[in-house]
Amino acid sequence: MLFQKCHSAPPYKCFAEYAGTTDGETGTKKSSGKYKHLPLLSVIEAARAGVADAMEQILQHHDAYINKLCLRTMVDENGQPHKQVDPYIKGRLQSKLMQAFTKK
Structure with a gap:
């Protein structure tokens, strides 16, 4: 059904609509529950560059x-087991x- 809804738009636009985001930001898999927001692409890029704050967010x-x-x-x-x-x-x-x- 998703393909029929937005078949004329580029695939990334369809995915953004499906994921609940249309501004290029990363969203959540689920609006409530145990899923968390995915890190922003800028944070991932900064972590790859070695920025300590960005790496801490990834961790x-x-x-x-x-x-x-x-x-x-x-x-x-x-004798009681504990995790x-x-x-x-x-x-x-x-x-x-x-x-x-x-890693480069």
Whole structure:
């Protein structure tokens, strides 16, 4: 149905309409719920150039996903299992993300 609605417009215009943005800004996947705003293209470009503030925004955007990847089950002295974030693995993943962004 989307193609029929705006078949005469360029594909990026159709996508912008579908995504709920028409001004070239990045939007959200979902207006409510657990989805967050995507980083702006200018922030991504600045992070690729090595700007520390932009890289921090990128890391904050990916923080929940990185935390999910770093969950480990720890057993306390009573034998009860608990899930917690492994800080070593989290640091490694953040480092790899920063390296991937600044790679030329």
